[in-house]
Structure formats: C-alpha cells, structure tokens
Amino acid sequence: MKQSRLFAPTLREVPADADVVSHQLLLRAGFIRQNAAGIYSFLPLGKKVLHKVETIIREEMENAGSNELGMPALQLAELWQESGRWYSYGPELMRLKDRHGREFALGPTHEEVITSLIRDEVKSYKKLPLNLFQIQTKYRDEKRPRFGLLRGREFIMKDAYSFHADKESLDVTYEGMKEAYKAIFSRCGLNFRAVLADSGAIGGKDNHEFMVLSDIGEDLIAYSTESDFAANIEMAPVNTVYEASGEEKKELEKVKTDDAKTIEEVAAYLNIETSQIIKSILFIADGEPVLVLVRGDHEVNDIKVKNILGADQVELASAEQTHSTMGCKPGNIGPVAVSENVKVIADTAVEYLVNAVIGANEQNYHYKNANHGKDFRVSQFGDLRFIQEGDPSPDGRGSIQFAKGIEVGHVFKLGQVYSEPLNAAFLDENGKNQVMTMGCYGIGVSRTLAAVAEENNDERGLIWPVALSPFDVHLIAANSKDEVQANLGEKLYLELKAAGYDCLYDDRKERAGVKFADADLIGIPLRVTAGKKAAEGIVELKIRKTGDVTEIHVSELVEAVKRHREILAR
Amino acid sequence: MKQSRLFAPTLREVPADADVVSHQLLLRAGFIRQNAAGIYSFLPLGKKVLHKVETIIREEMENAGSNELGMPALQLAELWQESGRWYSYGPELMRLKDRHGREFALGPTHEEVITSLIRDEVKSYKKLPLNLFQIQTKYRDEKRPRFGLLRGREFIMKDAYSFHADKESLDVTYEGMKEAYKAIFSRCGLNFRAVLADSGAIGGKDNHEFMVLSDIGEDLIAYSTESDFAANIEMAPVNTVYEASGEEKKELEKVKTDDAKTIEEVAAYLNIETSQIIKSILFIADGEPVLVLVRGDHEVNDIKVKNILGADQVELASAEQTHSTMGCKPGNIGPVAVSENVKVIADTAVEYLVNAVIGANEQNYHYKNANHGKDFRVSQFGDLRFIQEGDPSPDGRGSIQFAKGIEVGHVFKLGQVYSEPLNAAFLDENGKNQVMTMGCYGIGVSRTLAAVAEENNDERGLIWPVALSPFDVHLIAANSKDEVQANLGEKLYLELKAAGYDCLYDDRKERAGVKFADADLIGIPLRVTAGKKAAEGIVELKIRKTGDVTEIHVSELVEAVKRHREILAR
Incomplete structure (x- = not known):
C-alpha cells in the first residue's frame, strides 16, 4: 500500500x-x-x-x-441472575436497559x-x-x-x-x-x-x-x-532440602533483648543471623488459634496455612486476640509453654533448626537455644512459607527467580x-x-x-516480529521528487507485491529524515531505501532490529528479503 | 472438519x-x-x-x-450532542452510563x-x-x-x-x-x-x-x-412521451354525476376511461394553496411537487383548507374558475389531454370537455406523478417493472x-x-x-453459492458403522483436504436418512457419499442445487469436485 x-x-x-x-x-x-x-x-x-x-x-x-x-x-440480565453474578459482579459489569425497560449486561x-x-x-x-x-x-x-x-x-x-x-x-x-x-x-x-x-x-x-x-x-x-x-x-x-545441623542441643535460656522487636533488630542485638531465629505468628483458623512458626528469613504464606489446616478461613489474629491467647503483644510471642488450646504448626525449615532464638511471650525478652520437641511442641511440620529467589525449583531443575x-x-x-x-x-x-x-x-x-x-522496541520506536508486523517490507523512496528514485520505488513496489510481500511504500513528498523517523517508529522489520544510488540499481536494506544496513542490487532484492525474513523469524 | x-x-x-x-x-x-x-x-x-x-x-x-x-x-454522549443526534435519534439509540455516571451511546x-x-x-x-x-x-x-x-x-x-x-x-x-x-x-x-x-x-x-x-x-x-x-x-x-390527441376541442359542459366521487366511479358513471379524467388535488406548499392536476390513472408524487415548487414543506390540504379555498369538498374540486390566489400546476400527461372530465367545485357535478388554456389555466407543466409499471425506463432502455x-x-x-x-x-x-x-x-x-x-433455498433447506458456503464439500459415510464406508470416508476426507478443499465429513453414527436430511438443510453445494459401492471405489456426487447425482470413481473425485465448483461458480 x-x-x-x-x-x-x-x-x-x-x-x-x-x-x-x-x-x-x-x-x-x-x-x-x-x-x-x-x-x-x-x-x-x-x-x-x-x-x-x-x-x-x-x-x-x-x-x-x-x-x-x-x-x-x-446479554439478558436474567442469565446473570441465574448464575448470581448480576449481584456479585459489581460496577465492572456495564448494564443498560432497552426501550422496553428490559435489563441487559454488556458482556x-x-x-x-x-x-x-x-x-x-x-x-x-x-x-x-x-x-x-x-x-x-x-x-x-x-x-x-x-x-x-x-x-x-x-x-x-x-x-x-x-x-x-x-x-x-x-x-x-x-x-x-x-x-x-x-x-x-x-x-x-x-x-x-x-x-x-x-x-x-x-x-x-x-x-x-x-x-x-x-x-x-x-x-x-x-x-x-x-x-x-x-x-x-x-x-x-517449596521443595528446599534443609541440612540437619550437627550442633548439640543446649539448655533453653531467657535473654534480655530490650526494645528489639523485629527479626532484624533481634538478630542485630544478639549478633546472630536472622535464619537462627524462629518467627511466631498467631492466626485464627475457623475461629481457633493456630501458632505458625517459620524461620526468621522466611515469610508465612497464609494460603499454605489454610491448605494444611483444611480451613475455610484463616486470618491474622488481632492484637486483642493475641493478648487474650498469649498474654502478650504480637511482637513478643513464641511457642514455649503455650496453652494446649493453641495448635502449633511449623514450616519444614524450623524442623532443622537447633538452638534457635524465639519470642518469650514477655516484653523485652527472648529465649535462646530453643529446640522443638524439647522446649516446645509442634503438632505438624510442612511447607508453610513463600518461595524465595535462590530456592531450588520445585520440579528439581534449576533455581527460582x-x-x-x-x-x-x-x-x-x-x-x-x-x-x-x-x-x-x-x-x-x-x-x-x-x-x-x-x-x-x-x-x-x-x-x-x-x-x-512492550517487549519489542527501542528508543526510536517499535520493532515488530515478522509474524505480526503490519507490513512485510517498508519501501522508501528517499526523495520522492527525484524521478529516478520515485521510478525505482514504484518498480520495486510492484516487484515486491508480485513476489507476495505486503509492502508499505513511502511515496510521500516528505523529507528523507521524516520518512526514516516514521519508519523507525512504525517498526516494520525490513526497510528498503531507494536513495542516491538508485541510478546504479542499488538500494539499502536495513534490519530494524539490529540496525544493520547492506547495499543490494535490485536484481537480488526479492531473494534478500526472503532470506532476511527467514533469519528474523527464527 | x-x-x-x-x-x-x-x-x-x-x-x-x-x-x-x-x-x-x-x-x-x-x-x-x-x-x-x-x-x-x-x-x-x-x-x-x-x-x-x-x-x-x-x-x-x-x-x-x-x-x-x-x-x-x-461512544461518548458529548460527540452525539455536538452533532445533535443525541436529541434527535430517539429510542433506537441505546444509551448507558459508566461507573462514574458518564453517558455513552452504543454505536x-x-x-x-x-x-x-x-x-x-x-x-x-x-x-x-x-x-x-x-x-x-x-x-x-x-x-x-x-x-x-x-x-x-x-x-x-x-x-x-x-x-x-x-x-x-x-x-x-x-x-x-x-x-x-x-x-x-x-x-x-x-x-x-x-x-x-x-x-x-x-x-x-x-x-x-x-x-x-x-x-x-x-x-x-x-x-x-x-x-x-x-x-x-x-x-x-417519468420520461413517458405522450401522444397529442387529434380530437377537436369541444365546448365545456357541466354534467350531473350524482354520487360518483372517486375517479373509478366517475369513469363508470360516464362510461369513459379513467385516463380521460383529470384528478385535482389541493396542496399547501409553504403556506400557499397549490392545485395539482394529474391524469385519472396516475398518482401525484408529492416529492416531485415539492421539488418543482422549490418548497420546504408540502402537505395535502385539509378538508377545512379545501373548503375555504375552493368552496367545496376535496372530492369535488377542479381547476375551472379557481381564485387567482391558487397556483395551478399539472403533470405533463395533462398537457396532452383534450376534452377531459374534471371536478366542478360543486357536489354531484363534473365538467366534460375541459381543455387547459381555454377552460382553465395551468402555470406550469412537469413530471409530478409516480412512475408506473409499463412506463418506459427513464434511461430510454426497456420498460419499468x-x-x-x-x-x-x-x-x-x-x-x-x-x-x-x-x-x-x-x-x-x-x-x-x-x-x-x-x-x-x-x-x-x-x-x-x-x-x-432468503434467495437460495428450496423446500429441503439452504443452497449456498460456492463463494459463501460454510464448507466446499460435504462428505458423507452413509453408514459409519460399515467399516468399508468409514475407511473410504476417512481416506477421501484426507484427500480432499490435501487438495485444498474445506470438507465437512459426516462421520456421525447416525442413520443415512438423518445425514442426508441434515446435508440438504445445511446446503453445501457439493455432496459426496461413500455408500454401498464403497468397496468398488465408487461414490455418489450430488449437486445440491439441481439434485443431479453422478457416480464417480474415487480416483476422479478431486478433479470432479474442481470441475463442478467451477461450473457452479459461473
């Protein structure tokens, strides 16, 4: 065209x-x-x-x-009423009435x-x-x-x-x-x-x-x-395999941690890694309290908590619920000596922790050398955390990004x-x-x-893949007022069309710079320019993606277009 | 498929x-x-x-x-308000509001x-x-x-x-x-x-x-x-050329027509053709009375009246307007001795009428032997009537239907x-x-x-033209439970596909009668049936439009399909 x-x-x-x-x-x-x-x-x-x-x-x-x-x-409103979505879909559903007052959804x-x-x-x-x-x-x-x-x-x-x-x-x-x-x-x-x-x-x-x-x-x-x-x-x-620590289990010891509340603050205060701390989080699952333990450098995934419990609803406990259950603020809780009414579950990583640091259910204190089975009970271990970058891929091949x-x-x-x-x-x-x-x-x-x-562009414009480009080839007569260039453009336009290529031919009486800028912006993968060497039968073939330019004799143009399209389509 | x-x-x-x-x-x-x-x-x-x-x-x-x-x-309502059609389009235009209350038309x-x-x-x-x-x-x-x-x-x-x-x-x-x-x-x-x-x-x-x-x-x-x-x-x-009557103009004569009011009644009463009567109809054109005359066997075309007058609005006069202008009822009016305030125009056919019958502006009477120029004035003749079947085509070729x-x-x-x-x-x-x-x-x-x-069907179903048919060929295995027929069907399906034909292959386990009835209903132009002679490699080719059936050896099928499609596409 x-x-x-x-x-x-x-x-x-x-x-x-x-x-x-x-x-x-x-x-x-x-x-x-x-x-x-x-x-x-x-x-x-x-x-x-x-x-x-x-x-x-x-x-x-x-x-x-x-x-x-x-x-x-x-779509008739009646149908959406049958499924119930007429009521649940909300304002995203556009609705209108016909001349007889009958209600419709715009699907x-x-x-x-x-x-x-x-x-x-x-x-x-x-x-x-x-x-x-x-x-x-x-x-x-x-x-x-x-x-x-x-x-x-x-x-x-x-x-x-x-x-x-x-x-x-x-x-x-x-x-x-x-x-x-x-x-x-x-x-x-x-x-x-x-x-x-x-x-x-x-x-x-x-x-x-x-x-x-x-x-x-x-x-x-x-x-x-x-x-x-x-x-x-x-x-x-998470399919991470944790290493069992060879460390000997020590005696539980209460330590002062002053104002340190977050995992990072406690780690810094005690001069340990966050991975040596156990994070304790209280949930209410279908009305019952559940204490969930994960390693300090991990995050609880509440969907997994819900799934492991087979619960319908799982929510973080409020400050009031935490206080009535644990007798302290959310930042201080831990699994030691909790009431039997509280179920305790833990992420697999916690199973391998020896001599961990945990909350003491008391302001300004933590426990050191906490060990499950010995110092606190865990009724179930399982995959309860969000995956992290660097974790092994669950299918065993490669790692996660x-x-x-x-x-x-x-x-x-x-x-x-x-x-x-x-x-x-x-x-x-x-x-x-x-x-x-x-x-x-x-x-x-x-x-x-x-x-x-979004994925195919550069600072000059779009770069369409061969399969989706609006045209196969962008043919440009650099100076349409130059008769030789215009005639060659016209001839090549017909030749490319005859060879089955959908060709956009820039025959406009614009400056060459405008034409090139528009061509880069539009982003057709191949550009053919009939310019100063038109009289010699030589045109420029430019690959939009790489910027590579080659001079080609017109007798070889159709073949070159075919070859470059094949290369680009790979 | x-x-x-x-x-x-x-x-x-x-x-x-x-x-x-x-x-x-x-x-x-x-x-x-x-x-x-x-x-x-x-x-x-x-x-x-x-x-x-x-x-x-x-x-x-x-x-x-x-x-x-x-x-x-x-479409934004604002645009339709700019053109004015938001107000003039009426209830055919479907309208709705978005969640912010902004109005839209559904184009x-x-x-x-x-x-x-x-x-x-x-x-x-x-x-x-x-x-x-x-x-x-x-x-x-x-x-x-x-x-x-x-x-x-x-x-x-x-x-x-x-x-x-x-x-x-x-x-x-x-x-x-x-x-x-x-x-x-x-x-x-x-x-x-x-x-x-x-x-x-x-x-x-x-x-x-x-x-x-x-x-x-x-x-x-x-x-x-x-x-x-x-x-x-x-x-x-209307480009009809009327013949000038050789008849001599007679003296105007008032005749009793009793209750005869319509053109047909008057013609019957006087024992003449309706084409010897002049129909007079009073219009109001931009507020002014205009008497329009057409031959009794013709109908006034008000669009042509409007165009010849260059008027913005032309309407039939009401009974009251007729009475106040002509002093009689609409069924009795005629052009003799009308007030100078009333413009009289006539269809070209009236120009050629000699000794016509016209209304006398008086109940129960008509005039015989009325002649324009002598007994009544006409300020303009022109094309004022609807074309009729049998009239010559306005382009001079053929006649009108x-x-x-x-x-x-x-x-x-x-x-x-x-x-x-x-x-x-x-x-x-x-x-x-x-x-x-x-x-x-x-x-x-x-x-x-x-x-x-609507234009391509018969009592058994649709008959698609080759260019629009949903499929090129309807292939049927008459009895899909018969292994020979089913195998041949499968083979021909692949062959027709390979030859570039879009083939609907009826592989259903239905009775042959059901398949044939469905095929006739769907209306694909060519039907190929692998039936009783499948073992001999012979199939039936049926033309949906004509019903013609020929037996063909499978080796010639693709060629026969090609030939029949070409014939049907002509």
Whole structure:
C-alpha cells in the first residue's frame, strides 16, 4: 500500500498521559487513538497487527479442535441472575436497559450465554465433548483503566468454553488448550510462562495464567532458571532440602533483648543471623488459634496455612486476640509453654533448626537455644512459607527467580460452577441425568498486541516480529521528487507485491529524515531505501532490529528479503 | 472438519416465531440461535459464512483504496450532542452510563466518532482524500425486530467514511464505492440493483441503496427490464412521451354525476376511461394553496411537487383548507374558475389531454370537455406523478417493472452535514480554512448473509453459492458403522483436504436418512457419499442445487469436485 493513502498519523512528542512504553509508541506510531478513558480506536496499522494476532489464535484454536462461533455482547440480565453474578459482579459489569425497560449486561465474558446455549441444544453424552471459541469485543468498566490497551474498558478477547461428560474429558481438553496457548504466544514471539495460579473462590487445582515476563507486569511470578516451571509466588511449593545441623542441643535460656522487636533488630542485638531465629505468628483458623512458626528469613504464606489446616478461613489474629491467647503483644510471642488450646504448626525449615532464638511471650525478652520437641511442641511440620529467589525449583531443575508478568491468557477448569446453577445437564450412557463439566480459556487479544509492543522496541520506536508486523517490507523512496528514485520505488513496489510481500511504500513528498523517523517508529522489520544510488540499481536494506544496513542490487532484492525474513523469524 | 465434533444443532420442525424462510432455515440448519429479541448468536456454520462475506467485503474495500480500522462501540454522549443526534435519534439509540455516571451511546453508526478522529488528526489538504472502513457490531434498538438477521438489534455492519477537500474528490470516491459494492454483491451471488434513493432530510442527489430483489423486501423499487436503471418509486423520473390527441376541442359542459366521487366511479358513471379524467388535488406548499392536476390513472408524487415548487414543506390540504379555498369538498374540486390566489400546476400527461372530465367545485357535478388554456389555466407543466409499471425506463432502455427489495447497502454523499457541526476543517492549497466534504458507505453484513439465504433455498433447506458456503464439500459415510464406508470416508476426507478443499465429513453414527436430511438443510453445494459401492471405489456426487447425482470413481473425485465448483461458480 502507498503510504500517501494510509491513515497513520505519527507523533514526535511522547503523549503526556501514556506511562508505559507500549502505550506511548502505539500512540506515537499511529496504531491507536484514545476515544475515552480505556476506550481506543485501532487505526489501520493497529488493525492490521490485530488481524495477525487474531489469525494466529484462530488457526491454533481450530487445530486444537475448537469451533468458532459469535455470541452477542448484549446479554439478558436474567442469565446473570441465574448464575448470581448480576449481584456479585459489581460496577465492572456495564448494564443498560432497552426501550422496553428490559435489563441487559454488556458482556465482560460469556459463561452464562454459552452455558444456556449448550443446555438448550445438547442433551446427550453423544454430543460431548464440545469446545467453542469466539474472538469478540468485551466490556469491563475498570475503576482505573491504564497502560493503554493493557487495561481497557472495551477490549478484544478470545474466549473459549468446553463442555464435558466427565472430569477426565476436561483434563484432555485442558491440556490441549495449554498446548494451543503455548503455540499462540510462541508464534507471537513473546517470552511467556504458563503460571500455576490461585483459583480464588472457584476452587480446583488446575488453573494456569499465561504471563509475559515484563517489568510493568502487575503480578509476581516465581520461575525456574532451567525449566518451564512457573507459578504465582503464593502458589509455588517449596521443595528446599534443609541440612540437619550437627550442633548439640543446649539448655533453653531467657535473654534480655530490650526494645528489639523485629527479626532484624533481634538478630542485630544478639549478633546472630536472622535464619537462627524462629518467627511466631498467631492466626485464627475457623475461629481457633493456630501458632505458625517459620524461620526468621522466611515469610508465612497464609494460603499454605489454610491448605494444611483444611480451613475455610484463616486470618491474622488481632492484637486483642493475641493478648487474650498469649498474654502478650504480637511482637513478643513464641511457642514455649503455650496453652494446649493453641495448635502449633511449623514450616519444614524450623524442623532443622537447633538452638534457635524465639519470642518469650514477655516484653523485652527472648529465649535462646530453643529446640522443638524439647522446649516446645509442634503438632505438624510442612511447607508453610513463600518461595524465595535462590530456592531450588520445585520440579528439581534449576533455581527460582522472580519476575513480573503481564497476564495475556488464562485456562481454567470451571468444573460445574456454571453448569450447576444454570442446569446444563445431559443423559449419560446409562440414561442418567448428569451435570456437565466445563472449562474456560481466555486470551486478551488487544492486550497481547500491547504486550508484544512492550517487549519489542527501542528508543526510536517499535520493532515488530515478522509474524505480526503490519507490513512485510517498508519501501522508501528517499526523495520522492527525484524521478529516478520515485521510478525505482514504484518498480520495486510492484516487484515486491508480485513476489507476495505486503509492502508499505513511502511515496510521500516528505523529507528523507521524516520518512526514516516514521519508519523507525512504525517498526516494520525490513526497510528498503531507494536513495542516491538508485541510478546504479542499488538500494539499502536495513534490519530494524539490529540496525544493520547492506547495499543490494535490485536484481537480488526479492531473494534478500526472503532470506532476511527467514533469519528474523527464527 | 468432522461433523461429530461440529456444533451444528439441526431442527426438524419449523420454529414457530420465524416468519420468513431465511430465518426459518438459518435456525433449522443450526447457523444461528436467538439470545433475545433481535439478538442472535452465530453458531459455527453461521460464523463461517459470515467470515466469507466479511472477506469479500474486506478485499473489495481494500481494492478500492479504503483503509480498515476499528472504532469502539462505546461512544461518548458529548460527540452525539455536538452533532445533535443525541436529541434527535430517539429510542433506537441505546444509551448507558459508566461507573462514574458518564453517558455513552452504543454505536448504531460512527459518523461522529470518525469525524472527531479525523478533525483531530488531519489539518492539511495534503492528507486528503481519506477513505476508512470497519466491520463491526452495531446496535439499534428497533421497536419491532423481525425476520431474524434481517432486522436485528445487535448486528454486523461494514461502515466506511470518506473525507475530501472538495465535492469533485467525493464524486470520484463515491463512484469507486458504487463499483466496489457491485463487485461485493455480485460475488455474493445476489440479484441486486443500485437504487436511486430519497436523501431525506440530508439533501444532495447522490444517494443509492443497494437492494436485493425479494418478495419479503420492505421497499418498492422501479427498475428497468433492459438496463440497470433502478430507483425507489418516489425517486423515479417519468420520461413517458405522450401522444397529442387529434380530437377537436369541444365546448365545456357541466354534467350531473350524482354520487360518483372517486375517479373509478366517475369513469363508470360516464362510461369513459379513467385516463380521460383529470384528478385535482389541493396542496399547501409553504403556506400557499397549490392545485395539482394529474391524469385519472396516475398518482401525484408529492416529492416531485415539492421539488418543482422549490418548497420546504408540502402537505395535502385539509378538508377545512379545501373548503375555504375552493368552496367545496376535496372530492369535488377542479381547476375551472379557481381564485387567482391558487397556483395551478399539472403533470405533463395533462398537457396532452383534450376534452377531459374534471371536478366542478360543486357536489354531484363534473365538467366534460375541459381543455387547459381555454377552460382553465395551468402555470406550469412537469413530471409530478409516480412512475408506473409499463412506463418506459427513464434511461430510454426497456420498460419499468416494480419489485420489492431488501436494503443490503447504502452509499451516501454526506457533504458537510457532520463535518460542519463537528468542525472538521483543513487548510487548502491557499492556506485557507475549509470544511471537509464527506461520504458514507454502509453494508449490512449479517443482513447480506440472511438475504443470500432468503434467495437460495428450496423446500429441503439452504443452497449456498460456492463463494459463501460454510464448507466446499460435504462428505458423507452413509453408514459409519460399515467399516468399508468409514475407511473410504476417512481416506477421501484426507484427500480432499490435501487438495485444498474445506470438507465437512459426516462421520456421525447416525442413520443415512438423518445425514442426508441434515446435508440438504445445511446446503453445501457439493455432496459426496461413500455408500454401498464403497468397496468398488465408487461414490455418489450430488449437486445440491439441481439434485443431479453422478457416480464417480474415487480416483476422479478431486478433479470432479474442481470441475463442478467451477461450473457452479459461473
């Protein structure tokens, strides 16, 4: 396409209210424009990239056996009332009334709509499993939309839903979707991890977020340096093997620690490592007091506490609860001589501690040489702490590092959370009525585009991967008023088109400097410039990513484009 | 794709509330399902056809130099207030508030959004003209949604907008868009006309609707039997050449007509043709009385009356106005001896009438032998009537017939209707500030799909044209439990796929009769059945449209599919 006819308004200034680089560059390079807070238009360049992301997603979803359909954004309130989400979703759910006063939701997601569709159409196990997806505009009235396309109020999602006769069938589809997602984000050139995530109120263990590693991410991930293990930090199990200390157990001894309260203050006061101290924290689990012990250099993970206790609710004890249970302030508590009503559990690391320092349940004092079994009881040891950087990866390969992540996808075993209240049932092989089992699988399509932009740029602009670039080649006539350059540009434009390349040809009557700056900003991977050597049939081929420039005779251009695209696509 | 994994629920019964055949068949064949009144889901088969329609539109729009973009459905109320449509659009415009109480429209169309985008980005004639399109979900809260996808509340449209420095540039793009639309609807296999339409309140002569000729259409079209002339009947000029009567002018004579009031009653009473009578109708044009005369067998077209008078408003006179002006009832009026305050104009046909019968401004009487110039004055003759079937086509080729039409597209010269109030201005070559000139161009995408279904079916189901069919070939193993048939089916499925055909393979364990009925309902143009002669390597190839069946050896199948597709695509 000729750039003189392309609507791609570029900006030289960094827009004032854009605070991440993808947002700045997508605005500056003319890929998007804001219409209202969190609401954007995709200009032609942005729309082209979006199509490419969508095509990759569509291909991989179809390969994985998912059928594309299209459901409406306007969803009857009745359906959301059936699932209960009409009441629980809060102000993120945009609502409106039609001319007859009937209430609708503007869909942020389609569990209710698709479950009602399938319950009406599928009555037999013979029609299961089913896997259906759509690529569609979604609405979520975020309190603070930000980061451009990364957190918008109107955005594009791929959402998929699967329906099964049993859990085993869901497992198969779930694994297939995970593979499809890996293929999709790999083809988009993203550095991502499939991260084990907290399943929140819904329950069920299998729930993975696909996270692009990025400094602007809002989630913290623990990942392995050597394997593809990754988990939200609260979900990562600790498999650290602790060394048994050879030290002899000494006699418990009360020591004065004056005003030292925090682990760091006590360690400094006693001139010991924080890892020689035991941190004691009182929780109330389903109404009962539980004292949790972890090593001083570790942090308690309350999700793990909840899981080990099998409790419904676990909360930190208040100062009043601590005082009534332990007879002291939270900063002074310890496990020695606690009431039998208080359950004491400890992280595995504590099991290996000999002659530790612990709180004495008394202001200004600690105990030295505390040893479990001898000086205090522990009813259960287990994994109760947050993983830390440097811990071995739970899968035994490599060690753990932390990174921030942008969530671009999510796969989730829903089980019967929607099929039960919406009564999506079928007759099984024995003619018995059964509730369907469901999975759901989302990808933020416009967010994926922004994540790619966030990860692929330099100080001059965007650098698109070959698979997503709005055009294959950016052809520039350095001086369009020079007849030789303009004629060569025109000729090469037709040649590249004939060779099957989608070519953006800058035929504008702008200065060469403006053209080059716009080209760097837009970020097409290959740039071909017909400049001063046009008369000799020589053009410049520049790789946007590396900045490498080579002079090439026009007779070899198509071949060179092919070769460099292959290299870049690796 | 294997039909056992396709979500395409078919229905044997005709759905009760579907009253046109396209709606019935799209439901029965599992292409769509209703979610709420006027709101539909596209099931996988429907989505596939929709993609094909969209691809045709996208290709032709891009060929015509239009850039695709994507604007949001949520539109700030402020923009609609600037154009004034927030107040004038009525309950068809769906409105909602966000969590901060800010008002939004759910876009039925995007003139305001795109005009505000372009006014912010384009400041110079150098960037014009621009032509931008999107394919997007639109919302219009119809009072009575009906006919399935033909009149929905949430539907898919292609809308395009062009921006120009002057009218001449708009003219060029307008013609280009008309050509693109002809290509699009031709590729969709539709029998359509580009129909000259009334431009309503917006004004401007160039305004064409693309109408698919169909008995269920809501508009009446006058079209030529020989050329591509077509117009909404109120817009069609009459170019009929009338023969001058050789008859001698007789003396005016008042005759009793008793109770005969209508043209037909008077003609019967006097035993003459209705074409020998002059119909007189009193209008009030911008407050002044105007008597309009047309031949008894013709009908006055008030748009033409308005145009010939250059009036802003033309209305039929009330009984009171008629009495005060003419001294009689509306059924008795005529042009003889009317007050000088009453302007008299007449249709061209009246000019050629000799010795006509006219009202006498007196109950129970008419005049015979009335002749203009002699017995009554006419200040102007002109084209004032509706065209009729049998009239010559205004372009001189063929004669006029009437047909009903479904509007699938609309091209419109907007001029400065939006650019003026929204202040979309640019600097021209002389550095002078000018308001942009605009065009807009819409296609009902989901409606086009329905129009194709409406025109392509028989009593057994849908019959898709090759270009839009959800699959290229429907392959059926008549008895999937028969190993020979199932194996051959599998083999041919892979062969057809390898040859590049998108094949739906019915591998379901259903009776052959169920499979054939579903295949007829779904309407893929070619059906290949591996049945009883599978062991001999012989399959049946059936043309859905004609019902023709031929036996073919599998070695010739791919070639036969290719040949028949070419024949069907002609």
